[in-house]
Amino acid sequence: MSLALPRSNKLRPVKMKQIDLTVLSKDFDNVVEFIGKSGVMQFTGSYNELSLTASVGAGNNIQTNQVKTELDSLIDAATYISIPLPLEPNEDSKLPGEAEKALAKSIINEVMSLNQDESKKTQEKQKIEETLNEARAFSSLKASFSDLDKLSYLTFRVGRLDPRYHDQIKLNLSDRAVIIPLGEDNSRIMAAASRKGRFALDTELKRFDFSPIVIPEGFKGIPEELLSGLEDSLKIKEEELREINNRKVRFKEQYSQSLESLIASYLLANTIEELKTRFTSTNSAYLVSGWIPEGIVKSFIEELENITENRIAVRSYNPDEIESIKEGTEKVPVFLSHGKFVNGFEGVVFSYGAPLYGTIDPTPFVAVFFTVLFGIMFGDLGQGLVLFLLGILTAKSNKGFFSKFKKFSTPLVAVGISSMIMGLLSGSVFTNEQLLVAPTRAVTAYLTGRPVDRILAILPLHESGGSVTRLFYFFGFTISVGVILNSIGLVINIINLFSRKKIGEALFSKTGLAGTLFFWYALSIAIRFLVSMLNPQMPSFVFGFYDVCGLLIPVAGIFFGHEILKLLKKQKPVFDEGFMVFIMKGIVEILETISTYVSNTVSFLRVGAFALSHAVLSFIVFFFAERVSGVVAGTALAILIFIIGNLIIILLEGLIVAIQVVRLQYYEFFNKFFDETGSKFNPFRFRKVL
Numbered sequence: 001m002s003l004a005l006p007r008s009n010k011l012r013p014v015k016m017k018q019i020d021l022t023v024l025s026k027d028f029d030n031v032v033e034f035i036g037k038s039g040v041m042q043f044t045g046s047y048n049e050l051s052l053t054a055s056v057g058a059g060n061n062i063q064t065n066q067v068k069t070e071l072d073s074l075i076d077a078a079t080y081i082s083i084p085l086p087l088e089p090n091e092d093s094k095l096p097g098e099a100e101k102a103l104a105k106s107i108i109n110e111v112m113s114l115n116q117d118e119s120k121k122t123q124e125k126q127k128i129e130e131t132l133n134e135a136r137a138f139s140s141l142k143a144s145f146s147d148l149d150k151l152s153y154l155t156f157r158v159g160r161l162d163p164r165y166h167d168q169i170k171l172n173l174s175d176r177a178v179i180i181p182l183g184e185d186n187s188r189i190m191a192a193a194s195r196k197g198r199f200a201l202d203t204e205l206k207r208f209d210f211s212p213i214v215i216p217e218g219f220k221g222i223p224e225e226l227l228s229g230l231e232d233s234l235k236i237k238e239e240e241l242r243e244i245n246n247r248k249v250r251f252k253e254q255y256s257q258s259l260e261s262l263i264a265s266y267l268l269a270n271t272i273e274e275l276k277t278r279f280t281s282t283n284s285a286y287l288v289s290g291w292i293p294e295g296i297v298k299s300f301i302e303e304l305e306n307i308t309e310n311r312i313a314v315r316s317y318n319p320d321e322i323e324s325i326k327e328g329t330e331k332v333p334v335f336l337s338h339g340k341f342v343n344g345f346e347g348v349v350f351s352y353g354a355p356l357y358g359t360i361d362p363t364p365f366v367a368v369f370f371t372v373l374f375g376i377m378f379g380d381l382g383q384g385l386v387l388f389l390l391g392i393l394t395a396k397s398n399k400g401f402f403s404k405f406k407k408f409s410t411p412l413v414a415v416g417i418s419s420m421i422m423g424l425l426s427g428s429v430f431t432n433e434q435l436l437v438a439p440t441r442a443v444t445a446y447l448t449g450r451p452v453d454r455i456l457a458i459l460p461l462h463e464s465g466g467s468v469t470r471l472f473y474f475f476g477f478t479i480s481v482g483v484i485l486n487s488i489g490l491v492i493n494i495i496n497l498f499s500r501k502k503i504g505e506a507l508f509s510k511t512g513l514a515g516t517l518f519f520w521y522a523l524s525i526a527i528r529f530l531v532s533m534l535n536p537q538m539p540s541f542v543f544g545f546y547d548v549c550g551l552l553i554p555v556a557g558i559f560f561g562h563e564i565l566k567l568l569k570k571q572k573p574v575f576d577e578g579f580m581v582f583i584m585k586g587i588v589e590i591l592e593t594i595s596t597y598v599s600n601t602v603s604f605l606r607v608g609a610f611a612l613s614h615a616v617l618s619f620i621v622f623f624f625a626e627r628v629s630g631v632v633a634g635t636a637l638a639i640l641i642f643i644i645g646n647l648i649i650i651l652l653e654g655l656i657v658a659i660q661v662v663r664l665q666y667y668e669f670f671n672k673f674f675d676e677t678g679s680k681f682n683p684f685r686f687r688k689v690l
Contacts, residue, residue, distance in 0.1 A: 003038040003303060005683075006295040006337060011361050014335045015294040016681070018044070018322060021304065022313035023286045029095055030307050031288065032272045036686040037091075040300060042333050043290040043684050045278075067273045071266040074104055077111040078259045081252045086260055089268040089686040096265045104262050107255050114251065118244045125237035128178060128230060130194075155198040157191040157205060159212040169204055177201045180229030190229070268686055291333050291681070319357065332357035335681035342367045344410025348662060352670050353677030359496040362489075362670070369485050369669070370411070370661050375418025376478065377610040377657045379458075380618060382430030383650050384419025387412050415658075427454030430646050431618035431625075458615045475608040482604025482668065483523060486597075489672030490516040496673055508561020510593040511672050518554035519597045521547075558593060559586040600668045607664075610657055617653065621645030 006014060019041070023031050035041050078085055096104070161169070163186045170179050177193035177200070189210075193201040280287040292300055301314050324330035334354045336346060345367040355361060378384070390402075391412030397403040423429065427436040437453045445451035457470055494513055497506035508514050525547055532538050563582070566574050575582045621641065629638040 003040055003296060003299060005040055005335070006293050010337070011364065012359070013355065013357055013361055013678075014337050016291050016319065016332050016335065016357070017294050017297055018317045018319070019290060019292050019297065019300075020315045020317075021288040023288055023308070024311050025281075025284055025286065027308040027311055028276065028286050029269075029272050031304060031312070032275055033095060033268065034303060034307055035288075035290075036268070036271070036684055038300075038303075039683045039685040040296060041290040041292045041684060042682055043288070044330075067266065067270050070101070070104055070108075071263070071270050073108045073112070074259060074263050074266060077108050077255075078263060080111055080115050081248050081255070081259075083252060083256050083259050086264045086267065089264045090261070093261070093264040093268050093686070095269050095272070096262065100262060100265060103258060104266070107259060107262070111251060111255070114244065114247055118241065118248075121237055121240050121244060124174075125234065125241060127176075128234045128237060155193050155195055155201065157193075157201060157210070157212065159189065159205075159210050160187055161189045161205070161208060161210050163187060165208040169208055172204050173201065177204075178230060178233060180233075192230075271686065290684070293335055331679040333681035334678045336361050336363055338363060341410060341414065344407075344414070345370055347407060348665060350680055352666055353674055354680040355674075356496070356500070356676060356678040358499055359678075360492045360673070362492060362673070365485075365488055365492075365669070366665055367414070369481070370665065371414040371418045372481065373607055373661045373664060374415040374657055375422045376481075376607055377660065378415070378419045378614055378654060379422025379426045379611065380428045380430065380614070380649075381420050381423030381436070382428075382432075383646060383654075384416045384421075384423050386416070386646075386650055387419060387654070388416025391416055422456075425454070425456040426458055426615065427456075428615070428618055430642065431621040431649070432642075433619070433622060458612055459619060471608075471612070474611070475605060478604050478607035478611075479601060481607065482601055482664075485604075485664075485669050486600050486672065487516070487520070489669045490519065493673035493675075504562050504565045508557050508565075510558055510589060510596065514554045514557030514561060515593055515597075518551060518558070518593065521550040521554065522597070523601075524550075555590055558589060603664065603668055606660060610660060614649070614653060614657075617645075617649055621649070 021031070075085060163181070166179060166181060166186065166189070173179070173193075176197040177191055180190045180192070181188070191201055191205065276286070297316060304312055304314070319325045319332045322330070325332060334357050336349075336355075338346065342364050346363055348366050348370065349355070349363050375384075391409045391414075394402045394405045394412065395409035397406065424436065427433055427440055429435045433454075440454055441451035444455065456474070458474060490511055493511045494506050494516065497503075497509075497512060506512050525543070532540055563574050566572075577585075625638040625641040625645070628634050628641065
């Protein structure tokens, strides 16, 4: 199918439309086949959750039952001859036609016939084995033969029977008894049956004029002919079962590809038949309703008109024209459209929740800040290179172990590059902090005229004088990143609230305009204070009247904002729960606002702390490797320490850093605007999207 979901770089979800299709019954299969293969339409209701297995929805549709029966039979046949079952239709699967149905019936009959034959032979073999085992157990028993007939399991009959009837009596008795010819002319037989089968044995023997032979009084044991006859019969059954197994192998070679293709086609047909039991319909037509991106509506309809030869009626609606959307009982599905880089981080957003339709899409910000924060906390050129290569490997793997992590390929490449950049700045390569000293000195000398061992010295041990100050600057930088991320979250929330017509919250909530202005002005005071402390030439910090106004005006907005709106709208009562309760709630909200902004900002100190812990751990690995290199077999031991140390850092610390970045996104960014989640666009597909 040439139809594809639209791609753009807008900061809002793709605009959607609801489409109602009136489809004639004879065109329904082809229409749904097109929708399922193109994967651009989400059915309204629960139709998208259909199973692609043998189970179908309830209904009285005879055709549905037939498809289910044939699919189940094909699955049984494939399972019997050990063919892997397809979990979903193939890309080129089509609805089964008459030729496919005839082939399916032929394969099912052949395989099931073989299955029945194997089952029968297995039961016969089991019966012979049971008989032989008990006969062997009593073969050396010094008891009279007449006493052996009283065994708890076996019943013996010895006598004369015309050889012409041997085969017929074997056929009639089937697996209920074993007939052993005795003597060279086979004119005598010994028959053995279970105790519960003795009546059937005696009845059949009587029909064919069986003449019992009187066993001499005191005859001991079980005749050798019986044992050898049972053993020969067992060998015959084993050979027959081996031949059946060989036939199974040949069947697998002959029908493997055909069965996989047929099952895939019947999975597709089964899903379509299930849809028939769920959609609103008459005897002649079906109503198919669903959501589709606005940008492809025209081409989508054109394709359907070609498929049905214009035998289709189409109506489209904007979301604001649908009563259930206006009433809030249904949500417009959200489809986020991004480039390859940003698309790799959609999972972080959707693991928290889908943004509401029409609001700002936070995924581009998540992609940038996730990459930057991870790189800051995990700076090492070599270790970053490993993550980068893992990303490339998972991206190119279509099967095997690494293919399971394909969706993480883009984030791995991104954080690998950011970690490599941070490693270049801090001078670390697989924890070795000497390899980059010479090139760093050469580059910095050329650019600035002042050579340094490393551009960013995180550990105070790296350089004498000023390193601790640099470290504090670094922590200040991480807080600045947090301020930017928090501010973006606040701006997104304000825009979202205005677009959702929640004017009061947009203006006066703690994450609205009033709270944002309070946060920014408090930050400006803190920056002025720090600048005056760090630069003696600057005037001393003075908390003036304008600072009081700058803080109190936003606070007053948070405190009285909603009540002011009620007065403007002439809504009564202004204080729903009384004036004192209003005062107490206002004070609590102000305290909560202050504590929230302080904690949200200070929380980004953890970025610097994890960067420092990464540097310390790298230093420890390098220190121990360097110290053991001078002892006996020191080089090998140093290499071993390097390998194990780097593996621990990449696996353990890499995982911890990733968790911390996700945590910062969740609690310091998402909670600014994710007060309500939307519904992710989930188009109907016959194949899963990997």
